[in-house]
Amino acid sequence: MSISVFELFKVGVGPSSSHTVGPMVAARQFVQDLDVAGQLRDTNRVQVHLYGSLALTGIGHGTDMAALMGLLGEAPDTIDVDTIDDKMATIEQDETLCLYGDHTIRFVPGRDLVFHNDEFLPQHANGMTCQAYQGDELLFERSYFSIGGGFVLSEEEFSQKEQIATLLPYDFSSAAQLMDLCEKHGWTIAELAMTNEKAFRSESEVKDALWHIWEVMDESIQRGCHQHGILPGGLKVRRRAAELYRELSKQSDEERRQGLTILDWVSLFALAVNEENAARGRIVTAPTNGAAGVIPAAIAYYVQFVHDPVQHGDLKDQVVKFMLTAGAIGMLFKKNASISAAEVGCQGEIGVACSMASAGLAAVQGGTNQQIENAAEIGMEHNLGLTCDPIGGLVQVPCIERNTMGAVKAINAARLALRGDGAHIVPLDSVIETMRQTGIDMQSKYKETSQGGLAVNAVNC
Ligand code: SF4
Known part of the structure; x- marks a missing residue:
């Protein structure tokens, strides 16, 4: 737990x-x-x-x-x-x-x-x-x-x-309880999560440790942007991030911020991390390795394209807020469904990472708790049923590219939620339970066994 x-x-x-x-x-x-x-x-x-x-x-x-x-x-x-x-x-x-x-x-x-x-x-x-x-x-x-x-x-x-008993001072086992606790104490989700973390270490230690996690994420992005060649494993998957980085780096600052170009950068961040992961490099499990690129890409997007010190405040505080919020959402999935692809398919990896990232992005852009819950719900609702079918049993295809989709979807989920008032039809708890049930119904060939899906239909690529 x-x-x-x-x-x-x-x-x-x-x-x-x-x-x-x-x-x-x-x-x-x-x-x-x-x-x-x-x-x-x-x-x-x-x-x-x-x-x-x-x-x-x-x-x-x-x-x-x-x-x-x-x-x-x-x-x-x-x-x-x-x-x-x-x-x-x-x-x-x-x-x-x-x-x-x-x-x-x-x-x-x-x-x-x-x-x-x-x-x-x-x-x-x-x-x-x-x-x-x-x-x-x-x-x-x-x-x-x-x-x-x-x-x-x-x-x-x-x-x-x-x-196994939890030791959290403000324990919650559902999104509804989380929201009620926040409402009762007048806290944001991140504030509640920080209060719980302070049961184990001081606030400054929590902040420093989360910032260090971000630094490791960022290092994996930077390393991935400079590595060329073929990924190990025999599938002959060519690393794409370095070439994409070289192309995107030619842009002026103004060009970088035009239209959908930002999405190219978000995809780059995710590709870089997951190519490092596939190459057996150092990454942050967030909340899994197969989905390790979604949250770093979402944070890098915020850091490079959204964060305004005047409007949003100190960057470190914002990254910490992102992670505490995303972490609280991830706990709900871990507790009430699963983050194991062998149990629930890729919805438990990319889906959960997307939901966590959606919540984090909504939080650092000033979302209310209701908007954050809405963002998390959107982030999972549109990953329901996502199967795990890695070709050759390697965490490469579809995994690496799928992280770009998870990150982009998280940005959109946060934007959709922030455009609303937090009211929504499907509660986060319901989508988590739906994810769990869908995972149970999924045949085992779609749950990290490489016995179905792309793993059997694209063996020659
Ligand atoms: S397809 Fe399977 S191995 Fe690949 S990211 Fe999704 S859950 Fe992980």
């Missing part, structure tokens, strides 16, 4: 939050648990079993790499992404792996990393089981579930997840 905005905005590594960040966290947790159990040094063999969607799209999503990096003790937010290829090559060549950076064992990836393509663990579509052996004797075993957005639950935590 989300209790902090920082659970929805996490510095991570590409290409997937559920299939890369989650498994890295899980494998690292396993070696930590093994160490705590006092059995790290008795272990001379480890096996990692990947089930369901983790097995079916694991290679394309970098799950193999993530699991091995986690066993080494690496974490998604701190790993030096430039060292990953060398680390993988060393494991494959030497057939050894240093567990938790402390205890070297023989490890043969083709033998010890097992993909169970036809088997799903009953609890969740993204399951993995890690086992530690001494010879043939099983010393320690634990299953983990990557439930979306880089969140990981152990088997025990998964069975208790409905009972």
